[in-house]
Structure formats: C-alpha cells, structure tokens
Amino acid sequence: MAQTIKKLLNYYLTQYPITEYLELFKNIIFDDILKAHEKEFAEKNKEHKEQLKIMYEQFKHDKELEICQYKFEIEQQQLYKEDFDLTCYAECNCDGEGCGYGLKDNLKYDKLESKDVK
Known part of the structure; x- marks a missing residue:
C-alpha cells in the first residue's frame, strides 16, 4: 500500500x-x-x-x-567715492583744425560722501 x-x-x-x-x-x-x-x-x-x-x-x-x-x-x-575708480571721460569736438574737449557730467560722483567724512 x-x-x-x-x-x-x-x-x-x-x-x-x-x-x-x-x-x-x-x-x-x-x-x-x-x-x-x-x-x-x-x-x-x-x-x-x-x-x-x-x-x-x-x-x-x-x-x-x-x-x-x-x-x-x-x-x-552706502557707496563712497573711494569705492570707484575715478576716470575722466572727454568728448572730442573735432572740426578739422583743432580739437576742443569738454568733460562729461560727474555730478553723481561728486554727491557721494567720502569715507573720511564719516
């Protein structure tokens, strides 16, 4: 079985x-x-x-x-004058014979305080 x-x-x-x-x-x-x-x-x-x-x-x-x-x-x-390199820019108005130079507007730069003042 x-x-x-x-x-x-x-x-x-x-x-x-x-x-x-x-x-x-x-x-x-x-x-x-x-x-x-x-x-x-x-x-x-x-x-x-x-x-x-x-x-x-x-x-x-x-x-x-x-x-x-x-x-x-x-x-x-706060930005101070010393934070920028001052560069004078000039525009040349040449009329052939001689050149006249005029400085560009620097008012914004002149408004900045100096670090010495503070």
Missing part, C-alpha cells in the same frame, strides 16, 4: 508540478493583499505628494525671502 501511495504521489507530481500551484497560490495571495491595501497605498501616495508640494512651496518661499533680503541689503549699502 505504501508503494501505491508513493507511485500515486510521484505520478501526481510529474503530471501536475507543485511549483506551478505554489506560484499560482502565491500570486493569488499577493493579489488579495494588494487589493486589501490598495486604498491605504493610494492614501499614502496622496499624502506623500501633498508633503512634497508643501516642501516645494516652503523652499520657493525661502528663496524669495532670501532674494528680497539680498536686494534690501544692496539697496541699503
């Missing part, structure tokens, strides 16, 4: 490999698990996208603040 059962099992396993059933069973179980948790996965994915959006908005806001602060600092910076 033991030999008959062994023969039957061998015949059954050769005709219907157990690995196919295990794969089928595993796929069915995984599908059931995925279906059971599909809603949870969708919610977590939605939360993740919302968190990324919030982080992006915060980063964008921080960069805008940084740019505004930098702009404000530049606007508040």
Whole structure:
C-alpha cells in the first residue's frame, strides 16, 4: 500500500508540478493583499505628494525671502567715492583744425560722501 501511495504521489507530481500551484497560490495571495491595501497605498501616495508640494512651496518661499533680503541689503549699502575708480571721460569736438574737449557730467560722483567724512 505504501508503494501505491508513493507511485500515486510521484505520478501526481510529474503530471501536475507543485511549483506551478505554489506560484499560482502565491500570486493569488499577493493579489488579495494588494487589493486589501490598495486604498491605504493610494492614501499614502496622496499624502506623500501633498508633503512634497508643501516642501516645494516652503523652499520657493525661502528663496524669495532670501532674494528680497539680498536686494534690501544692496539697496541699503552706502557707496563712497573711494569705492570707484575715478576716470575722466572727454568728448572730442573735432572740426578739422583743432580739437576742443569738454568733460562729461560727474555730478553723481561728486554727491557721494567720502569715507573720511564719516
């Protein structure tokens, strides 16, 4: 009798490999698990996208603040005469025989304070 059962099992396993059933069973179980948790996965994915959006908005806001602060600092910076290299520009009014020179307007430069005054 033991030999008959062994023969039957061998015949059954050769005709219907157990690995196919295990794969089928595993796929069915995984599908059931995925279906059971599909809603949870969708919610977590939605939360993740919302968190990324919030982080992006915060980063964008921080960069805008940084740019505004930098702009404000530049606007508040005091300029002195010593911060510039003084160069005299001249316009040439050549009429063939001789040349006449007139200096360009330097009023903005003259209005700047000197570091020594402060």
